[in-house]
Amino acid sequence: MTSAGPESAPRRTGPLQPVELAQAAVMAALCAAIAIIAVVVPFAGSLSLLGTVPMGLLAYRYRLRVLLAATVAGGLVAFLIAGMGGFMTVVNCAYIGGLTGIVKRRGRGTPTVVACALVAGALFGVAVVAALALLSRLRHLIFDSMTANITGLAAILERVPGLEPVAGRLTRDFATALHYWPYLFFAVGVLSITFVSLVGWWALSRVLGRLLGVPDVHKLEASNDVGSIAPVPLQLRDVRFRYPNAGQDALGPVSLAVQPGEHLAVTGANGSGKTTLMLVLSGREATAGTVERPGAVGLGKIGGTAVVMQHPESQVLGTRVADDVVWGLPPGASIDVDRLLAEVGLDGLAERDTGGLSGGELQRLAVAAALAREPSLLIADEVTSMVDQDGREALMSVLAGLTTRHRTALVHITHYNDEAEAADRTVTLVGNDAASDNSPMVETAEVPSGTPSETPRGAPVLELRGVGHEYGSGTPWAKRALSGVDFTVHEGDGVLIHGLNGSGKSTLAWIMAGLTVPTVGACLLDGAPVSEQVGAVAISFQAARLQLMRSHVAHEIASAAGFSVRDRDRVAAALASVGLDSGLATRRIDQLSGGQMRRVVLAGLLARSPRVLILDEPLAGLDAASQRGLVYLLEDLRRRTRLTVVVISHDFGGLEQLCPRTLHLENGVLATAPTATGGRS
Known part of the structure; x- marks a missing residue:
């Protein structure tokens, strides 16, 4: 659920609630994974900036205790896998994300960030000076290392004509600065923390602004109950x-x-x-x-x-x-x-x-x-x-x-x-x-018999030859998803693929779309591997909202189809092709109904003129009228444009004209007869 803002709801006190623990655990795992990759993978240090995003979201939406819990959990995991570098990366992400999230939650701006950064930098500088004062051997080691670097740089400058005085001045000034090392390290601490804080605020505040601009209107939040619990009558x-x-x-x-x-x-x-x-x-x-x-x-x-x-x-x-x-x-x-x-x-x-x-x-x-x-x-x-x-x-x-x-x-x-x-x-x-x-x-419907009501007349478009797929192949966790799948989809064909959960339908859809390469066999589009033609086969996922990446309808369609959002005629034509009014182009995605979201996804996919359209559970969550409207739209497109359609669905009613052919998957293998006796549509 969305409220007017984080400050509109009373801040919680006391131990962490289950929802807070869950959020802290998820965000800590994400930040730790990013920190480990940034430390372990060569030249991936800049990726650590991504870890500030989950920490920033925690700081914005929850109390400080939740952020601290996530920092401790993520830091320990990163330390066990990537050592001190991983731990410090998580701490840095928590500092930058926490500062940005809290400042944005309280409605403050850059002056507040500068003030907080100066205080944090001063504390950091004092801590560094105190540590070096106590650990004399570490201090001498650091000084010797820094002196060697400056001496080497000066030696290089001396070889450049005209820069000999600069080299000598560099050596003398560094020796003087090192003599006053407490002030040097304190100043470096303040300046470095302030710089990092400002860069993090500049970048992360914009990211959070985009994320927080997406309304999460259906989010459940724990209630602040007063008195005895009794929700009914x-x-x-x-x-x-x-x-x-x-x-x-x-x-x-x-x-x-x-x-x-x-x-x-x-x-x-x-x-x-x-x-x-x-x-x-x-x-x-x-x-x-x-x-x-x-x-x-x-x-x-x-x-x-x-x-x-x-x-x-x-x-x-x-x-x-x-x-x-x-x-x-x-x-x-x-x-x-x-x-x-x-x-x-x-x-x-x-x-x-x-x-x-x-x-x-x-x-x-x-x-x-x-x-x-x-x-x-x-x-x-x-x-x-x-x-x-x-x-x-x-x-x-x-x-x-x-x-x-x-x-x-x-x-x-x-x-x-x-x-x-x-x-x-x-x-x-x-x-x-x-x-x-x-x-x-929505009424119940019989599972289709599998007998085609029409013979495919078009040329072969999508061919699967002995396709098999195994997840985690070669590992102890290997799991077979598909085995020996053979069939051909012709131009203008309509094919329904059904089976129980876990039968391999989604894996088959990803292979046909070229997003997954089969472990065995081949999936060909117009005679060439479909994995080399990603985008030629369009796929609409089961959860339409997760496929919509942009904030507004026009931007989503233009991005999916690959043309400029300023081309309003093409946006309007894409909307019209799926039965939506052109005025919908300016609407936010989160203002659409479930049926409208599915049609916007289709509009973007169809505007790319795909060779094949794959629909994964297109009727799920739609009411009877929306189901009929979507099926009629697809039937019309298939009839008029010879669109090749593959539907993966648990729902069968009304699909007879759209999908005259039915394939049944059972445990990853094509079956010749239905595997169930009834279903819902």
């Missing part, structure tokens, strides 16, 4: 919510109630305010209206409110399954981890590495971690949209019986009709209202 009366600097409300007016032990489904089109409602339910203060609870929200606390989000990777923190279940719980909390894992279908996986879990398993682990807090209110935000059919069914079997097995109210945000039918009651958000509604929902 919950009553919303004419609630409205508007994000900072937005021109209209994102939600409302909404009036609804959530009772203890109730299973409530929340549905609605993209942009209707479902995720915003989740933020209000989890403690974000509404812009208008009233939210009545008997006690505090208790987000993430025992007996309070728990949230399971769409992307489980963003909330799984432990490296071991059992560790993740208890992450952030207060010391001494008694949790039956094995029972919780068995309840969510992860029985026997307590010792497994979380990095080896499938998408569905990660999502069920997130549910187990939420249940470990014995929540009175559990919010599940489209938790099934990114997992395969088996994962969806397993998740729904867990969610459907939660309110009978636990003393919790469940609010399930979903696009799927059968998931909403499992609830006690359904509320549909319609624009800026909440009411019962007959708007269409």
